[in-house]
Amino acid sequence: MKRLFRVAFLLATLCLGLFGAGTGPAPAADKKVFRVGYVVYVGFMPMAWLKQSGLLKKWGDKYGIEIEMVQANDYVGSINQFIAGDLDAVGVAGMDALTMPAAGGVDTSLFLITDYSNGNDVLLSKSAKSVADLAGQSVYLLQYSVSHYLLNRALVLNGLAGVSSVKTVNISDSEIAAAYLTQADLQHAVSWKPMTIDMLKGSKDSHVLFDSSKIPGEIMDCFIGKTQTLKEHPEFAKALLGAWYEAMQAFAAGGDAAAGMKAVMASAMGTDEAGFQSQVDTTHFFMTPADAHAFLTADKTRQTWDYIRHFSFEQGLFGQGAASVDSIGIGFADGSTLGDTKNVKLRIDPSFAKLAMDGQL
Incomplete structure (x- = not known):
């Protein structure tokens, strides 16, 4: 995974014509299909398990939708696909969410935090x-x-x-x-x-x-979606998080289920299980929605984003039109904002983790 965080300038027409989904299961032909992109990186590899475990279908059927997992070969390319509307969500290093789609003017929400580097x-x-x-x-x-x-x-x-x-x-x-x-x-x-x-x-x-x-928590990995998409289709985020946390429950429990997951994830990474485990050992996964919610709402996480935005601006990653570090607003669940309150382009959204935590998915 080329874990870049730089501004991507992409002139693209955003895809329109999203079909509304009903509250109950719909006939297969009428299901709304959502596409999720990710690259080969330890924090995203549970997605490889979701693809073949049946969990995506289980949770998609619950909400009358279909989720298609797309393993991308090019990291920056996958983010550009997201910006263009070819992907409904994409896995990124947290700071890339700020310096690519958000800095490019796309109203973006971080709705699933997967892990942070803890020695990787x-x-x-x-x-x-x-x-x-x-x-x-x-x-x-x-x-x-x-x-x-x-x-x-x-x-x-x-x-x-x-x-x-x-x-x-x-x-x-x-x-x-x-x-x-x-x-x-x-x-x-x-x-x-x-x-x-x-x-x-x-x-x-x-x-x-x-x-x-x-610097625990500062190099974080997550999935982002367009804010409008998540507002219009919360069922998409609910189904994805439902499948994710069910997988993480098995991962955390150990035993045969976890061993099977690790074998699939190691294979998807092109390594053996020892090589995969060496990366897991220095990665902090958010195994439960409660842990994820606590992280996304913590004062320390807000401080982390302040570090990230200052560094990004100082390196010119906000683009030539950014007059100051406050040019791009980062919004938080408590209503507070870092930067321009009139130009919030990155939103840290713990609401779906909260639903999962409360058993309401």
């Missing part, structure tokens, strides 16, 4: 003894990705002036591991699993300076 993203070095030692040094990473954000937070939390205190060198996620292991001048890097596993194993001098477990 890593700042490593062959020579520095501490994060402070990186001042003035070159650090290789995928620019404008969560790696860039992680580096900034690591530097700030260790008394430096963020990414301006180092020299960042852009390198693709497909190249960084090989380059780190073969280039003597590449001493410091930021990336994520599974690349960092190979980087640490292949270089005897390498060690971790900082990882995402130090």
Whole structure:
């Protein structure tokens, strides 16, 4: 998964003509079909299980709809499909929801939080003894990705002036591991699993300076939908969350059901179960709707979005027309807003998690 968060400019006509669904099951020919996109990434892999477990059909039938899961090969492309209306929801890193559809003017709602990185993203070095030692040094990473954000937070939390205190060198996620292991001048890097596993194993001098477990909740993954779609068709979000939390209940319970899920998810990721488990171990999944609701409504989560929006604006990710960090509004369930209250384009919506938590799906 190329976990980019940059503004995408897309001139597209939004798809119209959504058919209303009844409150009860409808004949198959009349069912409204909703398309959900996701890419191969540990936090989204339960969707691969939903595709073959029958849970999507079970919950879709309950609401008289059909949900089609679409595994995308290109991350940015999947977000562009969402912006254009080809997908009704898409899995993204949280900050991409802000810097792509929201920054592009699409009124977007985060309605399902799946997980956050709890050690999957890593700042490593062959020579520095501490994060402070990186001042003035070159650090290789995928620019404008969560790696860039992680580096900034690591530097700030260790008394430096963020990414301006180092020299960042852009390198693709497909190249960084090989380059780190073969280039003597590449001493410091930021990336994520599974690349960092190979980087640490292949270089005897390498060690971790900082990882995402130090900033829990800040590198989050979620599913977003257009606010109007969710308003007009709440049955879509209800069915998707119903299937998701039923799957997560089995995942959390362990035993044969969880083993079966892990086998499917590992296969979908193109790894073995040990490789998959190594990523699960450093990922915090929201196993219950109560946990998700608590996260989405927490004061700390609001602070996280403040960090994200400031970093995004400082890196020019709001686009040329953004005059200040307040140009784009981020709305919360309590009615408060970060940024422009007249231009709220990203809404943190815990209402469906609340329904699930209360047993009302």
